[in-house]
Amino acid sequence: MTQATVTAPSAAASARGTRSTSRATRHTRSLGGRGVHQRRSILLTIVMSVMVVYALFPLFWLFVSSTKTQSELLSSFGLWFSGDFSLFDNIAQTLSYGNGEFVRWFGNTLLYVVVGAGGATLLAALGGYGLAKFNFPGKKGVFAVVLGAVAIPGTALAVPTFLMFSQLGLTNTPWSIILPSLISPFGLYLIWTYALDAVPTEVLEAARMDGAGEMRTFFTISLRLLTPGIVTVLLFTVVATWNNYFLPLIMLSEPTWYPLTVGLNQWNAQSQTVGGDAIYNLVVTGSLLTIVPIIVAFLFLQKYWQSGLSAGSVKA
Amino acid sequence: MTTVSQDPTAAVAPRLGRRPAPHKAKRDWTGWKFIGPFMLIFAFVLIAPVVYSIYLSFFKDQLVGGNSFVGLANYIQVLGDQKFWESLGRVSIFLVVQVPIMLLLALFAALAIDSARLHFPAFFRIGIFLPYAVPAVVATLMWGFMYGVRFGLVANINDFFGISLPDPLSNAWVLASIGNIVTWEFVGYNMLLFYAALRVIPTDLYEAAELDGANHFRVIRSIKLPALRPAIVIGTIFSIIGSFQLFNEPNILKPLAKNTIVTSFTPNMYAYNLSFSGQQYNYAATIAIVMGVATAVIALIVQNRGSRKEV
Numbered sequence: 184m185t186q187a188t189v190t191a192p193s194a195a196a197s198a199r200g201t202r203s204t205s206r207a208t209r210h211t212r213s214l215g216g217r218g219v220h221q222r223r224s225i226l227l228t229i230v231m232s233v234m235v236v237y238a239l240f241p242l243f244w245l246f247v248s249s250t251k252t253q254s255e256l257l258s259s260f261g262l263w264f265s266g267d268f269s270l271f272d273n274i275a276q277t278l279s280y281g282n283g284e285f286v287r288w289f290g291n292t293l294l295y296v297v298v299g300a301g302g303a304t305l306l307a308a309l310g311g312y313g314l315a316k317f318n319f320p321g322k323k324g325v326f327a328v329v330l331g332a333v334a335i336p337g338t339a340l341a342v343p344t345f346l347m348f349s350q351l352g353l354t355n356t357p358w359s360i361i362l363p364s365l366i367s368p369f370g371l372y373l374i375w376t377y378a379l380d381a382v383p384t385e386v387l388e389a390a391r392m393d394g395a396g397e398m399r400t401f402f403t404i405s406l407r408l409l410t411p412g413i414v415t416v417l418l419f420t421v422v423a424t425w426n427n428y429f430l431p432l433i434m435l436s437e438p439t440w441y442p443l444t445v446g447l448n449q450w451n452a453q454s455q456t457v458g459g460d461a462i463y464n465l466v467v468t469g470s471l472l473t474i475v476p477i478i479v480a481f482l483f484l485q486k487y488w489q490s491g492l493s494a495g496s497v498k499a
Numbered sequence: 500m501t502t503v504s505q506d507p508t509a510a511v512a513p514r515l516g517r518r519p520a521p522h523k524a525k526r527d528w529t530g531w532k533f534i535g536p537f538m539l540i541f542a543f544v545l546i547a548p549v550v551y552s553i554y555l556s557f558f559k560d561q562l563v564g565g566n567s568f569v570g571l572a573n574y575i576q577v578l579g580d581q582k583f584w585e586s587l588g589r590v591s592i593f594l595v596v597q598v599p600i601m602l603l604l605a606l607f608a609a610l611a612i613d614s615a616r617l618h619f620p621a622f623f624r625i626g627i628f629l630p631y632a633v634p635a636v637v638a639t640l641m642w643g644f645m646y647g648v649r650f651g652l653v654a655n656i657n658d659f660f661g662i663s664l665p666d667p668l669s670n671a672w673v674l675a676s677i678g679n680i681v682t683w684e685f686v687g688y689n690m691l692l693f694y695a696a697l698r699v700i701p702t703d704l705y706e707a708a709e710l711d712g713a714n715h716f717r718v719i720r721s722i723k724l725p726a727l728r729p730a731i732v733i734g735t736i737f738s739i740i741g742s743f744q745l746f747n748e749p750n751i752l753k754p755l756a757k758n759t760i761v762t763s764f765t766p767n768m769y770a771y772n773l774s775f776s777g778q779q780y781n782y783a784a785t786i787a788i789v790m791g792v793a794t795a796v797i798a799l800i801v802q803n804r805g806s807r808k809e810v
Binding site (some may be wrong): 185193222223224225227229231232234235237238239241242244245248254260261262306307310312313314315316317318319320321322325331332340341342343344345346347362363365366371377387397398401403420425426429435444445447448451454456461466467470473474477478481482485489 | 540545550619620626629631771781784
């Protein structure tokens with residue numbers, strides 16, 4: 184709690200301010216924590232290296248495998264390069280196979296991510312801010328319903344959602360993927376806790392004195408103060424939509440609207456089927472192409488989402 | 500430092516005295532402008548399906564008589580369904596074994612990165628977290644290929660050392676193999692959850708501990724672990740939900756392990772296959788509800804026990 188009051192003014196500052204303060208906190212802390220008898224430990228570093236190797240070697244395997252031809256893939260040692268370097272050849276084949284269906288799936292995934300994750304973030308930002316900064320009739324009910332819904336397993340809902348959507352004629356359309364993606368209870372919770380401290384009530388009062396409407400205040404002032412929290416929610420909803428598999432699997436019966444995940448799985452299932460066109464090299468290369476954008480996004484936006492997460496956990 | 504207090508109304512109070520702002524009136528609906536859109540879609544994609552599946556669970560599509568109300572018959576059928584209990588048993592074993600291993604690994608990693616005793620902590624943090632960004636489909640396909648005894652890494656190792664490791668996709672090992680994939684995917688996420696909680700521990704607590712001459716393990720036991728309790732409760736609840744919902748990994752591995760992963764391998768796979776291969780929508784909805792209730796109950800128990808100890 185002490186910490187919450189200490190970080191509150193910094194959270195109220197811009198994203199940049201929050202980040203530099205959290206770095207400062209860390210600095211003081213490592214001075215205080217390290218002390219005399221705590222030196223950097225080689226043993227601990229080695230133990231942790233084992234964990235990092237465990238986390239990263241499958242990705243290395245994926246990259247190495249993407250550089251192999253189909254026959255090399257099936258015959259050579261998995262964790263090192265072998266034969267011709269055919270990464271670019273594989274990529275070209277992946278993009279053109281089946282009349283370029285991979286490109287189509289990539290476009291679908293982008294659509295679901297932009298509309299689904301973007302919309303989910305906007306709704307969570309608006310809603311979380313509303314919960315943090317306003318008192319309104321039914322607020323307690325909103326809390327109870329949203330918290331209760333978090334406990335319901337998402338996939339348990341998938342079958343009933345499918346049945347309902349098929350009654351409404353929404354299955355086999357992009358809406359069947361986008362609509363459920365628009366709700367992120369975790370995002371709502373994160374923005375709500377973040378907005379409590381990041382948007383000072385005095386600022387809102389001042390804007391009201393100036394006669395600004397609530398929505399205008401939100402989009403011109405509050406949104407900027409909420410940026411680290413919003414980037415965090417955006418990243419996690421992007422991951423959730425980019426990686427979504429179960430929902431599109433049941434909602435879509437034709438490949439036209441498949442996202443990458445379902446498409447890749449179909450390529451794999453086809454390869455495993457007797458008499459099917461075995462395209463393991465394309466499954467592997469397609470997998471690599473699927474994860475590259477999302478990993479790049481995570482690496483580049485590290486600073487944002489890590490500060491956003493820390494802020495969220497103050498209240499957790 | 501005290502200007503921004505935890506209670507938002509406290510800071511506004513003096514100003515309110517001068518000029519009561521309209522939004523503070525007794526019944527002010529302004530907040531609904533913000534939460535309204537969320538709640539509207541929430542009602543459509545979450546509440547409506549729940550209500551609809553409860554409705555479905557009381558009906559049955561019969562050859563004779565068509566769709567008719569059957570009361571609790573579907574629920575009674577679930578309770579006596581051996582396939583359902585087998586699948587529930589499987590995910591329970593998974594829960595009891597995989598979740599503790601994953602959370603302990605995550606806890607260890609978070610404490611290590613936070614300890615300031617590690618070289619390159621930022622590298623370890625992002626490195627261990629990275630698999631979380633990999634879709635379950637890609638993760639399962641990768642591990643599935645590597646598990647392969649014909650041409651995967653397991654085959655490579657067998658050839659190289661002239662040994663024969665057990666087939667990871669055989670009956671005895673397939674659950675452990677799935678556990679490994681899930682651990683790989685989520686250990687970094689849980690680590691980050693714990694690490695974020697460690698980061699907000701006030702520095703003066705450490706300084707006090709150091710003055711008292713507390714060693715590293717004492718600090719972990721007396722300061723860090725108690726501070727981590729809420730994060731551990733959240734991580735446990737998410738993992739319980741994840742285990743009970745287990746679907747993606749076994750379903751994607753199925754083509755590679757046709758004989759060991761049956762259509763009712765997990766409750767979720769069972770419900771899925773009942774709907775999409777068997778057209779037994781009413782029964783599938785019933786299983787979904789039973790699993791939803793079971794998950795919610797267990798999550799609530801964990802939450803209550805977790806927060807009670809804290810007091």
